[in-house]
Each structure stands twice: as structure tokens, then as C-alpha cells.
Amino acid sequence: MGRPTTVASPGKRVLPAVVAITLLLPLLFAGTALAADLSLSSKTYGLYYERELAGGQKDRYAPLYEYLSADAANLGGKPLSFHFYGWGRVDLGENSGSGSTSGEVGSIYLEYLHPEGNAQGKLGRFFLTEGAAMEIIDGAFVKATTPVGLGVSLYGGVPVEYSILDNTSGGDSLFGGRVFFVRPGFVEIGASYLKEDGTFQGKNREMYGGDLWLRVAPSVELTGQATYNRSVSEMASQRYAVRIVPGSTVDISAGYESYTYKGLFQPALNPAFVSPSVNPGDKVEVIFAIVDWAFVPGWTLEVAGKNIRHDKADPGDANRGEVGLRYSYNDKKDTAGLSAAFVSADLEENEYQEYRGFATYSPGKTRLTLDALTQQYKKEINGKKDQFQVVATAGYQLLAALQLSGNLTYTQSPSFQEDWAGLVRVTYDFAMSTGGKK
Amino acid sequence: MMRRSHAVKILGAALLALMFGCSAVSKTPSVPPKHPEDLPQGRVDCLECHKDVSAGALKPYANFRHSAVFINSHGTYARQGQNLCSSCYKSEFC
Numbered sequence: 329m330g331r332p333t334t335v336a337s338p339g340k341r342v343l344p345a346v347v348a349i350t351l352l353l354p355l356l357f358a359g360t361a362l363a364a365d366l367s368l369s370s371k372t373y374g375l376y377y378e379r380e381l382a383g384g385q386k387d388r389y390a391p392l393y394e395y396l397s398a399d400a401a402n403l404g405g406k407p408l409s410f411h412f413y414g415w416g417r418v419d420l421g422e423n424s425g426s427g428s429t430s431g432e433v434g435s436i437y438l439e440y441l442h443p444e445g446n447a448q449g450k451l452g453r454f455f456l457t458e459g460a461a462m463e464i465i466d467g468a469f470v471k472a473t474t475p476v477g478l479g480v481s482l483y484g485g486v487p488v489e490y491s492i493l494d495n496t497s498g499g500d501s502l503f504g505g506r507v508f509f510v511r512p513g514f515v516e517i518g519a520s521y522l523k524e525d526g527t528f529q530g531k532n533r534e535m536y537g538g539d540l541w542l543r544v545a546p547s548v549e550l551t552g553q554a555t556y557n558r559s560v561s562e563m564a565s566q567r568y569a570v571r572i573v574p575g576s577t578v579d580i581s582a583g584y585e586s587y588t589y590k591g592l593f594q595p596a597l598n599p600a601f602v603s604p605s606v607n608p609g610d611k612v613e614v615i616f617a618i619v620d621w622a623f624v625p626g627w628t629l630e631v632a633g634k635n636i637r638h639d640k641a642d643p644g645d646a647n648r649g650e651v652g653l654r655y656s657y658n659d660k661k662d663t664a665g666l667s668a669a670f671v672s673a674d675l676e677e678n679e680y681q682e683y684r685g686f687a688t689y690s691p692g693k694t695r696l697t698l699d700a701l702t703q704q705y706k707k708e709i710n711g712k713k714d715q716f717q718v719v720a721t722a723g724y725q726l727l728a729a730l731q732l733s734g735n736l737t738y739t740q741s742p743s744f745q746e747d748w749a750g751l752v753r754v755t756y757d758f759a760m761s762t763g764g765k766k
Numbered sequence: 767m768m769r770r771s772h773a774v775k776i777l778g779a780a781l782l783a784l785m786f787g788c789s790a791v792s793k794t795p796s797v798p799p800k801h802p803e804d805l806p807q808g809r810v811d812c813l814e815c816h817k818d819v820s821a822g823a824l825k826p827y828a829n830f831r832h833s834a835v836f837i838n839s840h841g842t843y844a845r846q847g848q849n850l851c852s853s854c855y856k857s858e859f860c
Contacts, residue, residue, distance in 0.1 A: 397856060401799060409799060413856060435857070441799050445792030446822050446849055455857040457844045471847075473792040508846070512794065513819040513826060516846050539845055541825060549829070551842050569839060573826075576813045579833040620833035630834045652834075656808065663808050 364400040367759040371395040376421075377737075377749035384745075390421035407441045411454075435464075447472040456483060459506035459520025460537030460555045464488040467502070473510060481506045487524060491597035498597060499526030499533070506537075516541045528595040534558040547574040551583075555591075562591030582617040611639040628654045630667075644674035650682075662688040679706035693725040695733070705742075715741035723753075731755040797822030797849040805854060809833075823850040 373393040380386045394416050401409040416431030417424070437452025450469040456462070458469070458481055467485015482505040489498025501524070508518035520537035540552040549571050557564040569583030590608045593601045600606075616634040623629055630652040637645045652667030664687035673679045686699040702716035716739070723733030732754055739747035797820070809832040812820075816827040823830070829843065830836060830850065844851055844860070851857065 407799070439799075441796060441849070442791060443796055445794055446796045446847065447791040448796075448849070455860060457841070457848055457860070459845055462845075472790075473794070474790055475792050477792070479792075510824050512824040516824065518846060537845075539842075541843070541846060543826070551839070553842055553845060567842060569842070571829075571835060571839070573828045573831075576811075576828065576831070579831065579835040581835040581839060616838075618835045618838055620835050632834065632838075660806055660808060 363402070363404045363762055365402050365759070365761045367399045367401075367757070369395075369397045369758075370754075370756040372754045374752040375749065376751075377747065379747045380745040388421055389424040390419065391424040392418045392420055407443055409439045409441070410437075411439060412436045442472075445473045445475075453488060458483065459504075459518055459539060460522045460535040461504055461506075461520070463502060463522075465502055473508075477510045479508045479510065481508075487526075489595070489597055497526075499524040499528070499595065501525045504535075508539075514543050524595065526595065528559075531559045531594070533595050535564065548572050557591035557594055560590050560594050562588045564588060564591035564594075577622040579620040580618070582615075584613070584615050586611060586613040588612075607640050607642065609640065610643065613637045626656050628656075630654070641674075644678055646671055646673035646678055652684075658690060661690045664688070676707040677705075677709065680704060695721075695723040697721040709742035712740075712742045715739070717741075729756055729758050794824070795821040797853055799853060801853045809837075810854070820850060823847060 371394070373395075374390070375393065376388075376390045378386060378388040395413075396415070397411075397413040399409060399411050403409060413434040413436075414432060415434065417429060419425075419428040433453060435452070435454050437450050437454040439451075439454075440449045442448060448469075448471050450456075451467075453464065453466045454469070455464050456469055458471075461483065465483065465485040465487055467483060469481065469483040471479065471481035473479035482503075484503030485501070487499045487502040491497055502522070504520065504522035506518050506520035508516060510516040516539075518537075518539045520535075520539070522533070522535040522537070524533040526532060535555050535557055537555040538553065540550065542550045544550060550569070551571065552566075552568045554566040555564040556562075563586070565585070565587040567583065567585040569581050571579070571581040573579050588611045589601075589606050593606065593608070596602050602608075614634055614636050616632070618632040619630070621629045631650070633647070633649045635645070635647050648669060648671045650667060650669035652665060654663055654665040656663045665685070667682075667684045669682040671678065671680050671682075681704045682701070684699070684701045686697070688695065688697045690696075697720070699719045699721075700716070702714060704714045705712075707713075717737065718739075719735055719737045721733060721735045723731060725731050732752075734753065735749070735751040737747075737749040737751075739749075741747065811832065812827040812830045818827065819825065820827050820830065823843075825843070840851075848857060851860075
């Protein structure tokens with residue numbers, strides 16, 4: 329489960345150093361600068377939406393977004409690469425966020441991938457999942473596996489965390505690692521540790537983690553993961569599942585997962601994840617089962633159910649069952665589907681039925697999609713017992729690297745009397761090689 | 767400040783270990799940094815081309831077929847290694 333973030337980074341204080349180091353390091357590899365596989369991706373979104381609130385107030389917004397990523401792989405013919413990803417927003421109308429502009433460097437790092445044993449290293453700003461860690465850091469990460477299957481990973485740096493709470497900031501430093509044993513196709517088991525220095529509800533964060541993947545039979549596997557938050561003396565999260573994959577058409581899984589708000593959200597910096605929005609004493613337990621069955625080529629049936637239990641009475645317990653049918657066609661370029669979900673709950677306001685239908689159509693360079701979703705509530709919310717949303721999309725491939733597309737969305741919901749949204753999207757994907765592959 | 771210094775020392779040791787330890791790593795091929803072919807839109811089915819155990823990820827390719835089961839549980843696999851994910855997806859979108 330990811331950490332909630334917004335835009336105002338304490339990590340910005342180290343970002344200039346990270347950018348400088350990351351950009352300058354390739355110069356150490358003399359002769360590599362001219363040999364690389366380069367790719368650039370730009371997605372420009374012009375969004376317009378107006379919302380009529382329940383009180384009759386009508387708001388209009390026109391933010392312009394740019395999402396930019398650049399990669400240079402095989403630097404000098406070596407397994408070394410450079411990655412960048414960032415985004416920015418400019419409001420052409422009313423402010424759609426805090427201020428009229430915002431943006432973020434999501435990642436900028438050098439990566440070394442050894443051709444064998446998954447040995448690797450990263451340096452810069454990057455997203456990391458490794459055992460107990462699911463973090464964005466300005467720092468370094470290394471990992472290697474020995475010939476006997478024992479391996480180790482280590483990471484450390486300054487966490488990139490954002491806060492919109494007063495007098496609250498992210499951590500000062502973060503480090504950790506994972507030791508593991510892997511036998512290909514049979515087992516992987518790991519133990520991990522993470523420590524973050526900061527003042528999260530008055531304490532540092534210290535986590536212990538364990539993870540397991542075990543193939544007990546050719547088509548049966550067990551998975552498990554657990555993290556314990558030592559700082560608050562709570563199990564933060566657990567997930568255990570059995571999965572049966574008896575061929576290429578059937579996939580079945582069932583299991584149990586749980587998390588405690590106190591353990592999992594200890595470092596949360598967003599009001600939605602701290603008291604009083606959530607009760608820190610609550611514990612959530614889920615029993616789930618999922619079946620995915622491609623019963624005829626092109627046709628897939630999905631059935632899922634889960635029971636959700638809260639320790640605290642206010643959120644209440646609930647059961648959700650859903651069934652869906654998907655059909656892929658046009659040489660798998662297109663998909664159509666129908667699904668229905670039913671939720672029963674302790675509290676009437678949590679009970680609803682949900683129906684969805686969607687289809688795509690891609691003749692030649694054109695792509696058209698239609699997606700409709702409706703929910704019927706058992707109890708009125710703001711005087712309404714249902715909501716629906718329809719999204720229509722049309723796109724055209726102007727050039728091999730250039731695509732133009734647009735969405736039109738209409739919503740009626742308890743929150744908005746009427747909500748129209750339009751989106752124009754320009755996507756540019758460019759790739760070239762200057763001799764990086766050898 | 768002491769704590770940050772502590773973290774820097776650990777990272778330095780780790781980098782040295784990586785530099786001198788490459789000769790001691792497993793000979794199992796790593797996952798390629800980028801999938802050699804562009805994948806089609808929609809849900810990916812690794813089994814259309816791959817059989818047996820994935821290089822690098824060291825688990826059966828059947829595990830990574832983008833079924834509803836995998837989509838629901840992919841975080842479990844990612845916590846044991848991101849390389850296979852990264853060959854097709856940018857991690858910023860996790």
C-alpha cells in the first residue's frame with residue numbers, strides 16, 4: 329500500500345545534489361556518452377471540467393499537465409542506464425490545486441543491471457519496493473544473489489515525502505535491507521528491515537518484514553508477507569494466499585490479509601490517513617477469493633468475493649461479491665466487458681450495487697472506447713440513491729511517434745449535480761539508438 | 767546528522783561489496799532491462815511466448831500472466847524484486 333503524497337517536498341533540499349550527481353556520473357564512463365539507446369516520452373494533457381455542486385455553485389477549471397520521461401540505456405554498450413520522469417501543471421483557468429502551478433521530479437537515477445544474477449545498483453531518486461520497503465528515496469540501492477541462492481539488498485538515503493499538514497514533515501533519513509534465499513522455480517524467502525528517522529507521531533519508524541513464495545506442487549503456490557512496526561508495537565500488514573494455476577486458462581487464489589491503521593499509517597502525512605479521519609485503533613481483516621477462467625479463447629470469466637471486517641463499529645463490516653465477463657477481439661487489440669458487484673454491509677450507507685460495461689474499437693489508426701459505470705445505493709447520499717458516469721474516448725495515430733486523443737466524461741453523483749469533463753491528449757514517443765547495443 | 771552519517775557508511779560498504787562481489791554473483795541470467803518486443807495493448811499473457819521459469823524473477827511465467835488474480839496480488843511479487851515489472855512498466859506508475 330503506497331504512502332499518501334502531495335506536492336511540497338522536504339526532499340527538494342537534496343534534489344539539486346541528486347540531479348547533479350546523476351547527470352555528471354555518466355561522464356566518468358569515458359566514451360559512453362555517444363553510445364546509447366535513447367527514448368523520450370511526452371504526454372501533454374489539456375483538461376477542462378466544470379462542476380455544478382449541490383448548492384448550485386458552478387466551478388470551471390482548465391489545468392494543463394505535462395508528463396515527461398526520458399531514458400538512455402546501454403550507455404557505452406554497458407548494462408548502465410539513465411532514467412528520468414517528472415510532471416508539471418499550469419492552470420489556465422481557476423486554480424485546480426494549491427496555487428496555479430505544481431510539479432515534481434518523480435525519479436532521476438542511474439541504474440546498473442548486471443547480466444547475471446540480477447545484481448544491480450541504483451543511484452539517484454527512485455521508487456523502491458523491497459521487502460518491508462515501499463518508498464521513494466534520494467539515495468542508493470544495491471542487490472546481488474550468490475551462486476548458492478543466498479542474496480542481499482541494501483538501500484539508504486533521504487526519503488522523498490510530502491506533507492500538507494501543518495508542522496509536519498517527512499523523515500530525515502532512511503535505510504534498510506533484505507536477506508533472502510532463492511531456488512529458481514521452487515522457493516524464495518526473505519527477511520527485511522527498514523528504519524526511518526523522523527518524528528512520525530513523535531517516533532522514528534522501524535519495520536521488520538518477512539516474505540515467502542513457495543511452489544508446493546507444479547500448479548500450486550503459497551505466498552506470504554508480513555511487516556511488523558516495532559515503533560508502535562503493531563503488525564502493520566499481513567497477507568497470506570494460496571494460488572492454483574493448473575494451466576494457461578485457469579487462475580484461482582484465496583487468502584487472508586490484514587492491516588492496522590496504527591502500524592501501517594504511522595508515517596502518514598496526509599489528513600485522510602490520520603486521526604480523526606481514521607481511527608488509529610482500527611484493524612482491518614479481509615478474507616478473499618478470486619477466479620479467472622478463460623473458458624473459451626477470447627472469453628474470460630472473473631468471479632471474486634471478499635469479506636471485510638473492522639475492529640471498530642463505525643466503518644462496519646461488509647461483503648462484496650462480483651462477477652465479470654470479458655471478450656477480446658480484433659486480434660486482441662480490443663476488449664469488451666460487463667461486470668456486476670453487490671455489497672452488503674453492517675451499515676446501510678455502505679451497501680450498494682455496481683454495474684459496468686465497456687468496449688473498445690480500433691480500426692486502423694483510430695481507437696474508440698466507451699465505458700459506463702453506475703452504482704445504486706441502498707440509502708440516499710445527499711438526497712441521491714444512485715450515480716453514473718460515462719466516458720467516451722477517441723484517438724488517432726497521426727505519425728508513428730505522435731498520437732492525438734481526447735476524452736469526454738459525464739457524471740451525476742451525490743457530490744456533483746452534473747459534472748462534465750473534457751480532455752485533449754497529445755502523446756509523443758520517440759526512440760533512437762546511437763550505438764548503445766553491442 | 768550522526769544517523770545520516772551512519773546511513774552513508776552503510777551505503778558505502780554496500781557499493782564496495784557490489785563492486786568487488788560481481789564475480790561472486792549467481793550465473794542465472796538476469797531479466798533484460800527492457801522487453802525485447804513491444805507488447806500489445808490490454809492484459810498481457812506471458813504464456814503466449816514463454817514457458818517454464820522466468821529468468822531473473824525465478825518464478826514460473828504462469829504467475830505473471832495478467833489475470834485478475836495477478837493484478838490483485840502483484841505487489842506480493844514486486845516486494846521480492848522489481849526487475850521483471852521494470853522491463854515493461856515504469857515504476858513511477860506503481
